[in-house]
Amino acid sequence: MVGSGVVHATVNAIFKAGGSDKMSGRAMIDGSSALLVMPLSLIVPLPHGAWIWLAGSVLTHLVYLTCLVRAFSLADMSAVYPVMRGSAPVIAAMASSLLLGDPIPLTIALGIGFVCLGTVLVAARNAPPLHALGWALGTGAAIAAYTVIDARGICSTPFAASYIVWDFMATGIGIGGYFALRRGQDFVEAVRIQWRVGLVAGALSIVSYGLALGAYRLGNVARLAALRETSIVFGLIIAAVFLRERVNRTRALGGGLIAAGAAVLILLG
Numbered sequence: 001m002v003g004s005g006v007v008h009a010t011v012n013a014i015f016k017a018g019g020s021d022k023m024s025g026r027a028m029i030d031g032s033s034a035l036l037v038m039p040l041s042l043i044v045p046l047p048h049g050a051w052i053w054l055a056g057s058v059l060t061h062l063v064y065l066t067c068l069v070r071a072f073s074l075a076d077m078s079a080v081y082p083v084m085r086g087s088a089p090v091i092a093a094m095a096s097s098l099l100l101g102d103p104i105p106l107t108i109a110l111g112i113g114f115v116c117l118g119t120v121l122v123a124a125r126n127a128p129p130l131h132a133l134g135w136a137l138g139t140g141a142a143i144a145a146y147t148v149i150d151a152r153g154i155c156s157t158p159f160a161a162s163y164i165v166w167d168f169m170a171t172g173i174g175i176g177g178y179f180a181l182r183r184g185q186d187f188v189e190a191v192r193i194q195w196r197v198g199l200v201a202g203a204l205s206i207v208s209y210g211l212a213l214g215a216y217r218l219g220n221v222a223r224l225a226a227l228r229e230t231s232i233v234f235g236l237i238i239a240a241v242f243l244r245e246r247v248n249r250t251r252a253l254g255g256g257l258i259a260a261g262a263a264v265l266i267l268l269g
Contacts, residue, residue, distance in 0.1 A: 001215045001224050002262065005231035007208035009081075012231075013238040014201045016077040022069040024190035025198070027179035030065070032202025034172020040165045047162040053153025054163070057146055058170045064142035065175055067135045074132035078122075078239040078251065082232045083133060086119020086258070087140030089226035092147045099148060102221050107264060112226045114261025119232065121254030147225050151216040164213050168206060230262045 011029070018025040047054065071080045089112050097104050104112075128136065154163040180187045191198070215224050233255045239245040 001212065001227040002230050004208050004211035004215070005228045006234050007204050007211070008228070009231040009234035009238055011201050011204045011208055012072075012081060012235060013077065013242060014197060014204075016072050016239075017243060018194060018197055018201075019190065020073075021183065021186055021190055022073050023179045024183045024187040025194070026065055026069055027176045027183065027187055028191060028194065028198030029201045029205055030172040030176035031180065032172070032199045033168045033205045034176060036199075036203055036206060037165045037168045037172075040161070041169060044162045044165050045159055047153075047157040047159075047166050050153045050157040050163050050166075053149055053156055054166060054170055056149045057153060057167055058174050060142055060146040060149060061171050062175050062178075064139055064146060065179070067138040067142055071128075071132055071135035071139055074135065075128035076239065076245050077243060078236055078245040079128040080132055080136040080139075081235045081239070082119050082122035082251075082254065082258075083128070083136040084139035084143065085228075085232050085235070086116055086122070087137055088143035088147065089228075090116055091141055091144030092221065092225040095144055095148045099152075108220065108223050108226075111223070111261045111264035114257050114264060115226050115232075116261075118254040118257030118259075118261060121257065122232065122236065122251045124250060124254075144225075147216075147221065150213060151221045154213050154217050160214055160217050164210050167213070168209075172202075227262055230258065232258050233262075 015022070015025055015029060068084070071084060074080075093102075093104055093108075093112055150163075150167065153167075154160055157163050183190070212224075212228055236251060236255045
């Protein structure tokens, strides 16, 4: 799950740095993921028992990606990425407890608390504009929703690979295609210039969320969802080093608390 977080932060940094047309960029990333996994759909079984969860996953990913595009269009990655990722585990923990029956013992609650407190500190200094903050919180809520849905979905089918392959295909073809149609000629121009970057980010997305989906099949969803938010720490480092965004002491302290929360979840959860 920590590995998933590292790769996820990298994908989002590529997305943030990939030009002003965020919708075309996202269409390229998700469309590339779908194309890369498509040959596997001829090998793996159909995801019997999980079709309803796949439909729910696509709908919530549509909300997630729409909010993500808007948030990244309005503010720095170092400002909105911690908010969207840090708000998600709290919502996911409550939802997984209520809907999936996952227990939340004190150690897991403590780790999640550290992650959330760190998120607040990261976002508090030089906070993003209110409209960007709203889109970031909407992204976090959508992350929590698809986390619970996909955790249930991948456990509903006999073969984890089936759900992973069809999830990427449905998202890439459905949402990526929708975004591409909305951008029209601008998408064609973006593909001509940036198709290699989109392909790399699409491949990394498969690694990132494929690892996360596999983990959800094996363990406590609340704990694992919070562990994935270690991507905030890596996102801050990438934003400072590669995107040249300013990361002040308060944000660095918040990143340390997030790392401490991850350590609690790994060692005691």
